[in-house]
Amino acid sequence: MICLGCGKIIEFFEPKIEELQDRVCARAGFRAVTHSHHIRGFCRDCRKSTAVDPEIESARPPRDGARLLIETES
Numbered sequence: 483m484i485c486l487g488c489g490k491i492i493e494f495f496e497p498k499i500e501e502l503q504d505r506v507c508a509r510a511g512f513r514a515v516t517h518s519h520h521i522r523g524f525c526r527d528c529r530k531s532t533a534v535d536p537e538i539e540s541a542r543p544p545r546d547g548a549r550l551l552i553e554t555e556s
Protein backbone atom coordinates (compact mmCIF):
# COMPACT_ATOMS: atom_id res chain seq x y z
CA MET A 483 0.00 0.00 0.00
CA ILE A 484 1.43 3.34 -1.03
CA CYS A 485 0.30 6.46 0.80
CA LEU A 486 -0.30 9.39 -1.52
CA GLY A 487 -0.02 11.72 1.44
CA CYS A 488 3.33 10.87 3.04
CA GLY A 489 4.77 8.28 0.68
CA LYS A 490 4.75 5.56 3.30
CA ILE A 491 4.86 2.04 1.91
CA ILE A 492 3.06 -0.65 3.86
CA GLU A 493 3.95 -4.15 2.74
CA PHE A 494 1.36 -6.84 3.12
CA PHE A 495 0.82 -10.49 2.34
CA GLU A 496 -2.63 -11.83 1.78
CA PRO A 497 -2.94 -15.52 0.90
CA LYS A 498 -6.31 -14.95 -0.75
CA ILE A 499 -4.76 -12.47 -3.21
CA GLU A 500 -1.92 -14.88 -3.97
CA GLU A 501 -4.42 -17.65 -4.57
CA LEU A 502 -6.56 -15.40 -6.74
CA GLN A 503 -3.70 -14.31 -8.95
CA ASP A 504 -2.60 -17.93 -9.39
CA ARG A 505 -6.10 -18.79 -10.48
CA VAL A 506 -6.33 -15.84 -12.89
CA CYS A 507 -2.98 -16.76 -14.47
CA ALA A 508 -3.89 -20.44 -14.72
CA ARG A 509 -7.17 -19.59 -16.40
CA ALA A 510 -5.32 -17.50 -19.00
CA GLY A 511 -2.62 -20.14 -19.46
CA PHE A 512 -0.15 -17.56 -18.28
CA ARG A 513 3.01 -18.40 -16.37
CA ALA A 514 3.82 -15.52 -14.04
CA VAL A 515 7.48 -14.72 -13.47
CA THR A 516 7.21 -11.65 -11.31
CA HIS A 517 4.38 -9.54 -10.06
CA SER A 518 3.75 -6.47 -8.00
CA HIS A 519 0.58 -5.09 -6.49
CA HIS A 520 0.16 -1.45 -5.67
CA ILE A 521 -2.73 -0.05 -3.71
CA ARG A 522 -2.60 3.73 -3.59
CA GLY A 523 -4.45 5.74 -1.03
CA PHE A 524 -4.03 7.45 2.30
CA CYS A 525 -2.61 5.87 5.44
CA ARG A 526 -4.20 6.04 8.87
CA ASP A 527 -1.98 8.94 9.96
CA CYS A 528 -2.70 11.01 6.86
CA ARG A 529 -6.41 10.35 7.14
CA LYS A 530 -6.32 11.46 10.77
CA SER A 531 -4.34 14.64 10.07
CA THR A 532 -6.77 16.00 7.50
CA ALA A 533 -10.06 17.57 8.52
CA VAL A 534 -11.75 16.08 5.49
CA ASP A 535 -11.13 12.45 4.73
CA PRO A 536 -9.16 12.48 1.48
CA GLU A 537 -10.89 9.34 0.34
CA ILE A 538 -12.69 10.09 -2.91
CA GLU A 539 -15.75 8.00 -3.38
CA SER A 540 -15.67 8.12 -7.20
CA ALA A 541 -12.03 7.04 -7.32
CA ARG A 542 -12.77 3.80 -5.53
CA PRO A 543 -12.86 0.59 -7.47
CA PRO A 544 -16.38 -0.80 -7.80
CA ARG A 545 -16.27 -3.84 -5.57
CA ASP A 546 -14.11 -4.69 -2.60
CA GLY A 547 -11.95 -1.62 -2.32
CA ALA A 548 -8.77 -3.36 -3.42
CA ARG A 549 -7.50 -2.59 -6.85
CA LEU A 550 -5.30 -5.36 -8.10
CA LEU A 551 -2.60 -4.57 -10.59
CA ILE A 552 -0.63 -7.44 -11.99
CA GLU A 553 2.51 -6.30 -13.69
CA THR A 554 4.94 -8.67 -15.27
CA GLU A 555 8.47 -8.23 -16.44
CA SER A 556 10.05 -10.30 -19.17
Ligand SMILES: [Zn+2]
Nearest residue numbers: 485488525528
Ligand atom coordinates in the same frame (compact mmCIF):
# COMPACT_ATOMS: atom_id res chain seq x y z
ZN1 LIG B 1 0.43 8.79 4.89
